[in-house]
Amino acid sequence: MGSRTFDDAVLSRRALLRAGALLGAGAALGTLPFGRAALAHAGHWPSVMALADDYVSARKVANMVAVMGWQQREPDVIARGTLAIGQAVPAGLDSLYRIYSMTKPITGMATMMLIEDDKLGLDQPLAEILPAFADMQVQKTYDGSIAELEPAERPITIRHLLTHTAGLGYSIIQKGPIKAAYERAGVVPGRVTRLPLGAIFGRGEAAPSLKAFADNLARLPLVAQPGTRWSYSVSLDLLGRVIEVVSGKPFDAFLKERLFDPLGMTSTWFHVPASEVGRLTTNYGVVNGRPMPLDPARASIYLDPPAFPFGGAGLVSSPRDYDRFLQMLVGYGRLGGKRVMSEAAVRLGTSNLLPDGVSTAGTFADGSGFGAGGRVGLGEQAGTFGWGGAAGTVAFADLRRGLRAALFTQYMPAEAYPLHSAFPAAVTKDLAALAAAQT
The missing domain is CATH 3.40.710.10 (DD-peptidase/beta-lactamase superfamily)
Structure with a gap:
């Protein structure tokens, strides 16, 4: 190397x-x-x-x-x-x-099991479960300004979350102001070390609960229109919140x-x-x-x-x-x-x-x-x-x-x-x- x-x-x-x-x-x-x-x-x-x-x-x-x-x-x-x-x-x-x-x-x-139980639908809008995700805003330019936004053209669905096509971002993938916004909101991925390497890892402190994670995420703009682009994301983390709301556990x-x-x-x-x-x-x-x-x-x-x-x-x-x-x-x-x-x-x-x-x-x-x-x-x-x-x-x-x-x-x-x-x-x-x- x-x-x-x-x-x-x-x-x-x-x-x-x-x-x-x-x-x-x-x-x-x-x-x-x-x-x-x-x-x-x-x-x-x-x-x-x-x-x-x-x-x-x-x-x-x-x-x-x-x-x-x-x-x-x-x-x-x-x-x-x-x-x-x-x-x-x-x-x-x-x-x-x-x-x-x-x-x-x-x-x-686990998500498929709830679809099997008829408690979720593959193409069910996320906002039916988590209303905060209704009326999402989207960056006009991928990884561009978080002030220049446009309305989402369609709702995020469970299918989108399963396949990284919801338009959600990832602090380990995105660049620029959207990355910083994710970190400030505690919308960050899993843990790595106790060592003081925060600057290198480029992450903030995680939100204190799945509910807080989801609520904070809903306030951030999407990086792409739902259903239009494969972009690796926090969508499977968000599905954890969907699962607990739908299952009651x-x-x-x-x-x-x-x-x-x-x-x-x-x-x-x-x-x-x-x-x-x-x-x-x-x-x-x-x-x-x-x-x-x-x-x-x-x-x-x-x-x-x-x-x-x-x-x-x-x-x-x-x-x-x-x-x-x-x-x-x-x-x-x-x-x-x-x-x-x-x-x-x-x-x-x-x-x-x-x-x-x-x-x-x-x-x-x-x-x-x-x-x-x-x-x-x-x-x-x-x-x-x-x-x-x-x-x-x-x-x-x-x-x-x-x-x-x-x-x-x-x-x-x-x-x-x-x-x-x-x-x-x-x-x-x-x-x-x-x-x-x-x-």
Whole structure:
């Protein structure tokens, strides 16, 4: 990375919580010539193993845990390294990772459950639930003046929120006065560190509750007309407020009751209990190609309760837990013999929900559609769904073939290393080799 600074190489605001192009390689599974018999015997992952060995042995990361599975079968697990560099405790299936934007598909599926319950409509106007979002104003120029505004031409809908097409902004994406306005209002994304790096992170203090977050957001102008542009945003955080209003329960309580408990996700939280700190990994910032402790486990900001549960980037989870979520998706709503979501809700949530005429071309979701909080494949790549996180994690499910795959490690920014694309590529390479061996 040469002489790039800590500011621009480690914590650039565009990199902070963005997910990489994770499905480009993973979705290429659709072109591989293997059949069901080959899939049933997949279990050897030399390319994935080499990827983990290379990164950990070179001390680029402290650890790497890869989890791959088929249908409802137990996963194959490749685990390398320790919870922190120089520490003795090995990383594994039950280690705890900050999954950041991999929270978004969970919030998306929670939203789909309320649509399934007929308590929400996919194209229902947001203002019917949160009246403050009626009569929104829009910047005439994206990231331009916040004084030169025009009325919204159509209402924000639940579909728009799920797909980042509501016209909402993100303080880690926007520039200029709208970015500053978001920070002043506490409309900021998830947490990173207790270290005094506020100026570098370019964020203000979070609003004190989801209600305050939503109310403050409603007073800010939109960055684009609703339903016209894919722009990464706080929309999944706002859906947390929608969920608690519609369900009558706190957002985190709804997730626990409807998803985490039924799925046996016993290690997924917005706030890591003190009793579990021995499983928490350390998060690193990559400085001139070297990892430096950014959020040490025993001093982690995730040991403090959050201002509110961030539905866009707030969860800590284990590889075992997230695999259970993916296993439910490839089971079209079932995990083992238990139905958690309807098949129709899963199929809809993992399909392309972008409004007509909206494209992801030129964005970091380029070449794909977008579903309920995650990227979806199109054409031959249809059936894939997933997203990545700011600290290097990445996960996807191929519902057509029953494959689920996830990679866990901890470094920022995610784009310091190409793992969001390298991991799906390694999975694809191993499956191609398996297919070739069986033809």
